[in-house]
Amino acid sequence: xxxxxxxxxxxxxxxxDTVTLNCSYEVTNxxxxxxxxxxxxAPTFLFMLTSSGIEKKSGRLSSILxxxxxxxxLNITATQTGDSAVYLCAVELDSNYQLIWGAGTKLxxxx
Amino acid sequence: ETGVTQTPRHLVMGMTNKKSLKCEQHxxxxxxxxxxxxxxxxxxxxxxxxxxxxTENNSVPSRFSPECPNxxxxxxxxxxxxxxxxxxxxCASSQDGLGLASLNTGELFFGEGSRLTxx
Numbered sequence: 001x002x003x004x005x006x007x008x009x010x011x012x013x014x015x016x017d018t019v020t021l022n023c024s025y026e027v028t029n030x031x032x033x034x035x036x037x038x039x040x041x042a043p044t045f046l047f048m049l050t051s052s053g054i055e056k057k058s059g060r061l062s063s064i065l066x067x068x069x070x071x072x073x074l075n076i077t078a079t080q081t082g083d084s085a086v087y088l089c090a091v092e093l094d095s096n097y098q099l100i101w102g103a104g105t106k107l108x109x110x111x
Numbered sequence: 112e113t114g115v116t117q118t119p120r121h122l123v124m125g126m127t128n129k130k131s132l133k134c135e136q137h138x139x140x141x142x143x144x145x146x147x148x149x150x151x152x153x154x155x156x157x158x159x160x161x162x163x164x165x166t167e168n169n170s171v172p173s174r175f176s177p178e179c180p181n182x183x184x185x186x187x188x189x190x191x192x193x194x195x196x197x198x199x200x201x202c203a204s205s206q207d208g209l210g211l212a213s214l215n216t217g218e219l220f221f222g223e224g225s226r227l228t229x230x
Binding site for chain 1: 153154156167199201219221222
């Protein structure tokens, strides 16, 4: 069965800290891995990763994929209270383009 | 504002009621999706419409009935629901249903969701 597991389930840190969120997967046919941020209701897109070892970066956020060890990490440096959200990871399957979602990591940034 | 609008934002219904959720996208996309999000669980794909044709139905109970009259509108008709159906129902759209990686953007555009409570 295809599955995506995110860890930790929740994380509380102080403003200014650096955090690393993990997403591991076991799927039959991998196409891409995606990260989304869900602050209140609507998840918003962060990154799409298809190749191992190539870092994607956007401001203080960065992400990298390891297709050999079947995981991705999302790094956030110099965290701010506005980074508080649920971070969702999903893997796109090559066979039918469906997305398999993880349960998310709830990140809380304390001032 | 993401370009995907869902109504109502909140809905409380009894198990014998009939109601509908509505989704409208203003992005010119051809694929639309219904997802169910329950607390601490992964997003569950319910239905996919690509160019108005239903391409996925992930073993969803018949008490959920989708309708896609055109590429911009998607409905989810609800009838005789159960309390365990209480959840956030998210609508999403993408350029087409032929794979996000091929679009090189990986982007699904989500609506704000409809919070459903079944009593």
